[in-house]
Amino acid sequence: MRDSVLMQERAIPTSELTQPLLVRLLYETEPVLPPERLADEVDDDVKIEILAGDDDPELRFHTRVDGTSFSATLLPSGRVHRSELQSDLDQTFAWVDADEACRLAGEGVLLAEIGPESLPPLVRVEAFSGILRAVIGTTNPVATQWLRSSHLVSPADVCVDLFAGPVNVRMYGDAEADDAWLMDTMGLGALGLLDLQCHFRGLDPGLVAGWLQGVARSMIRDASVPEEGFGLEGVDGRPWHCRYEPSLAPPTRTVVDVDPGGAYSGGVREP
Numbered sequence: 001m002r003d004s005v006l007m008q009e010r011a012i013p014t015s016e017l018t019q020p021l022l023v024r025l026l027y028e029t030e031p032v033l034p035p036e037r038l039a040d041e042v043d044d045d046v047k048i049e050i051l052a053g054d055d056d057p058e059l060r061f062h063t064r065v066d067g068t069s070f071s072a073t074l075l076p077s078g079r080v081h082r083s084e085l086q087s088d089l090d091q092t093f094a095w096v097d098a099d100e101a102c103r104l105a106g107e108g109v110l111l112a113e114i115g116p117e118s119l120p121p122l123v124r125v126e127a128f129s130g131i132l133r134a135v136i137g138t139t140n141p142v143a144t145q146w147l148r149s150s151h152l153v154s155p156a157d158v159c160v161d162l163f164a165g166p167v168n169v170r171m172y173g174d175a176e177a178d179d180a181w182l183m184d185t186m187g188l189g190a191l192g193l194l195d196l197q198c199h200f201r202g203l204d205p206g207l208v209a210g211w212l213q214g215v216a217r218s219m220i221r222d223a224s225v226p227e228e229g230f231g232l233e234g235v236d237g238r239p240w241h242c243r244y245e246p247s248l249a250p251p252t253r254t255v256v257d258v259d260p261g262g263a264y265s266g267g268v269r270e271p
Contacts, residue, residue, distance in 0.1 A: 041134035149187030199266030
């Protein structure tokens with residue numbers, strides 16, 4: 001990473017990873033997906049369409065948001081294998097019972113956003129989450145796996161916290177420095193924003209994780225990305241400067257690197 005110094009003003013880049021939201025709902029046994037019960041759970045303006053036979057139905061949800069059509073599809077995804085969950089489980093820190101829930105998971109159902117992806121991030125999250133909550137309330141999954149933000153979230157948290165699923169803060173130790181950490185977000189890129197990244201030392205990782213989560217949620221609400229050179233107030237009360245850089249952790253993408261500066265910087269930065 002390079003030093004986060006003021007640069008000449010330029011356009012904020014958009015995410016290379018804008019993608020439909022995807023959530024796999026996990027169950028102990030194959031769930032029943034009754035359209036009539038789902039219709040009772042969703043908002044009145046959401047219409048349900050059955051696209052396949054009764055034995056293995058694919059359900060489409062249609063609504064309008066700010067005058068624009070929004071759709072999502074729900075279909076069985078088959079058996080769940082522990083190996084498919086492990087990498088996301090390793091980056092799940094907010095749910096202490098996630099491992100036990102994964103042990104129970106045997107079958108999956110996929111809820112996929114159809115679009116359009118051009119809607120503002122908050123509008124997409126609200127529309128998708130409304131449908132997801134209806135599915136959770138009808139089918140009682142043991143867990144939800146958020147494929148764009150790479151973590152697992154309890155169904156209860158999904159139903160009370162709009163942002164619990166769409167954005168995750170990941171954490172990695174630094175192999176070259178025992179006291180340094182790399183944290184980044186996953187999920188903002190799928191919403192057309194840029195993910196955040198912070199390489200630091202000498203700070204409480206829990207505080208930094210909460211700070212990154214708060215910044216990420218503000219970005220979704222405001223449909224905004226911090227400008228290069230802008231100073232965000234960090235956990236130490238000082239400005240942490242932003243710079244657009246390649247990510248240090250996969251997947252490879254452009255991120256907003258946030259530098260806490262001075263003794264708190266986690267690596268050597270080039271000017």
